[in-house]
Amino acid sequence: MPSILSISGVSKTYATGFTALKEVNLDIQRGEIFALLGPNGAGKTTLISIVCGIVNRSSGTVTVDGHDINKEYRAARGLIGLVPQELTIDAFESVWATVNYSRGLFGKPANHAFVEKVLRDLSLWDKKDAKAITLSGGMKRRLMIAKALSHQPRILFLDEPTAGVDVELRQDMWEMVRKLREDGVTIILTTHYIEEAEAMADRVGVITRGEIILVEDKAELMRKLGRKRLVLELRSPLTAIPEALSRYALELSPDGGQLTYTYDNQAERPGVASLIRDLEAGGIQFRDIDTQNSSLEEIFVNLVRKDA
């Protein structure tokens, strides 16, 4: 399937001389949820801003559904909805006016029924006559989403959508994102909350210091780069790891009651069976056993550290 967004060789150097992006290549598949992860200052927002037309790139090309973002900017931008990181709304406009304004700005005819649906879906209908300045932080965030959805975009950029949002609202937003995907909207989100990417994304991209260092299917990434932990609850605490077990990557808890073995689940011989045999041979008994997969967060931290 052809990608809906194609970024090719995009670089950005600001007037200050700071290079925010270096030869970035990225293809986003139609209908997927793509999570772009990266530490602060990695270039996530710059990349989004270039695609959306807010920042001029220094070099490279970007096409949205086959439309060049410069030569066919109307067609390209009309397909995109953007929810920026900062809560930037004209504070003195009413919710109703500002969402209808956004729709008009994107060249769509007035459609009060649709705008009403968007506001109802985002639980903002009761506040339609309220000025933006009177809304809570969470409501403002939803209002930004309503504005971005007002022209029925096919690609939605969510730049840190749940920053400063409470847990309940975060769950609601995840639900909304899933619904949008069901309607065929492609979602690209940047987030600091890796659990967000873990819960929602189909694919994950990692950007650091202006370079995309990895793009991978999330499940595949977790399978390939994930590590497993085997946690053994010991019957009798140990004071130290016995010499006979030194060849294993073991960690002993401070109270000596728990042994943790970290291993690569892709390895041909992960060593679990031999560890159990060696424990028995050494007379170390355990009363419980548990295995844990490493989270996307751990994978991300490892990747970024490795690159630094």
Next chain:
Amino acid sequence: MNPLAAMNFRAVWAIYRMEMARAFRTVLQSIVSPVVSTSLYFVVFGSAIGSRITEIDGISYGAFIVPGLIMLSLLTQSISNASFAIYFPKFVGSIYELLSAPVSYLEIVIAYVGGAATKSIILGLIILATASMFVPLTIQHPFWMVAFLVLTAVTFSLFGFIIGIWAKSFEQLQLVPLLIITPLTFLGGSFYSINMLPEVWRTVTLFNPVVYLISGFRWSFYGKSDVSVGVSLGMTVVFLLICIAIVGWIFRTGYRLRN
């Protein structure tokens, strides 16, 4: 393709309507305050000085200053409306929406400058109506009066738009209107005929572009002017073209917008 057919008129209308709604929301600041201050000028200058100077070029002093007063408000309000309209979204960050929308530079300028010019034209007409309550007014060339009104409002709204994009702070936003435009207007023959000045100062004054605006505008009322109407019109159009060229450059380079 016909360029007109490709234009995003809905966006132009959306921005224009938003700008007009802002003016009505802040009606005290937008309309009432300039009317009150102009009336004060009128009372102070018209009554106090008018009692000493009865006529200039055969026109009663009170009536003589009306075109200058309208121009004073038209210039300052056009600049302030347009500069604030584009600076405010930059300041709060909501400019992202404008930059990411399928809107051409021309459409952005038409909408913002159109909104700012409309507001200052309405204001100019309100001041004209207010002035007519103080002094009897005649408008000998109504077509040219409207033409000067519209041309000046559009030109200085464009100028304000440039200032709004250039400004990095509210202080810079106020700098040009306060330190350049207001003095130029006061020294541009709003309250006197430049023919009343000594020869040297008269020559110096001719370098003030506002002289031509006021002179042409006053001609449309009373058929009398300090400089020829053709020159007035020509100077206004030249300034308009300069502003258009600067705006064109700003958009071509993304100056202080997309960098």
